Amino acid sequence: MDTRLLRTLLVLARTGSFTATATQQHLVQSTVTSQVKSLERALGARLFDRLPTGARLTEAGRRAVEHAREVLAAEQRLRDAVRGSTAVEGDVRIGAPESVCAYRLPQRIADAALRWPGIAVHLNAVNTRPALAGVRSGTLDLALVLEESVAVAGLRATALGVEQIDLVTAPGVAEEERYFLLEEGCSYTDRFVRDLAPTPTITRFGSIEAVRSCAVAGLGHAVLPRVAIADHLDAGTLHSVRTLPETTLFLVTDPRRTPSAAVKAVIDAIS
Template sequence: MDTRLLRTLLVLARSGSFTAAATELHLVQSTVTSQVKALERHLGARLFDRLPGGARLTEAGRRAVEHAREVLSAEQRLRDAVRGGTAVEGDVRIGAPESVCAYRLPQRIADVALRRPGITVHLSPVGTRDAIAGVRTGSLDLALVLEDALMAPGLKVDAIAAEPIELVAAPGVPVDERYFLLEEGCSYTDRFVRELTATPSITRFGSIEAVRSCVVAGLGWTVLPRVAVAEQLDAGTLERVRELPDSTLFLVTDPRRTPSAAVRVVAEALS
């Protein structure tokens, strides 16, 4: 079997769009369509439902994706072994919170790319639950999770850094118990809300940029990692109300899976 068909399967499954898959794979859309049809003929099953909103995996497609990851991982390990470690290449899929994706990972990934240009890192902003699930199913090679403590039975969990957390507001904003916070499931904001003695007005958003913009405009207070508000603190558009307890950044991997050389290189860079 041509393993390029399996790569197309995984990209289309992740993107849910023939157009997006073609762009990522540097192919024309008709080639992606042809490759998917060829794989369906080879496996004797329909892998995707073609819907107006995009491509959705069938039950057979979900099973195929799981095994395709294993095949491609084995292929990469074979290449690593044959080359004797002289060349390291391959895809590495990482899930992490938005703040980590935006502020912590770019420089680390750039350093890896400089040393190992054959490695391609795919970042997905995800919360703790999806990050753990992704490592368990194999859709993620590595996950970074911000929590006070983390239990993930069957997975390897390593504390790799402390993330300072700040309560901030625009200068002169009164204490009116109005907060703009990230959505529920964000460990440090959930902890902050649990420890409040009053019942405040809370507006939640799915992005750091939306939360920070509201607070810079003087609409209320927020809780964010220091790295996400460092520029505004330096510029004076935000000020520290008080420092909160740190969160811990954990690296999560699945010890049942043998990592490729590329995954090992990236994991070491993150640690």
């Protein structure tokens, strides 16, 4: 059985949303739907009830989730045995944008912690410039940045996937030049501002929650990653005015430094 189907099962069971699952897996929603149907056919049971409020596990689905975790853990143990891995422990320091820290990393870090309890991951919510500076200085072991491209002398940048970005507002809000955006240094909001007509009204926050709350309250428009608003889009409390250019998620490391076994394990978990 393709273990990718099991990973999709676990993400959908956790999010309850095909949209959010597609975003977290860097897939289109039709692929998630197809993978779930394929798994249901292979197991001969309906795993989810498709409801207006989202996808809900059936009794068969709950049993499948329990065994899926065991299968994926066994797969990892097989990989470890073949590679001859030894004890993996120690601190791993990661710099990443708030949206990545909040929506991309927690589950993957939790999975890594289950496999290697000796790892301690320290997340720093930072934008691109301090993240790259941290990797260069050695205060960070690795960084995840959202940019159109990354070309920094001495650092290695590996594209992991793309992040969908939307201009959103609450239903019924008229077109107006009032925007709630993340603080300067956020690549996709800075790019959006560069393309705006003159004299818009812009309020910037350092928190995705603050930006999203203003948009949900109908105070104006916001620019946010799809992963941060998927539930609101599904519930209809926000709608996408238009899709903005995608931004790429890069893993940045310093090839001059030899990563510890713990750093390698976390890189494997998030890649």
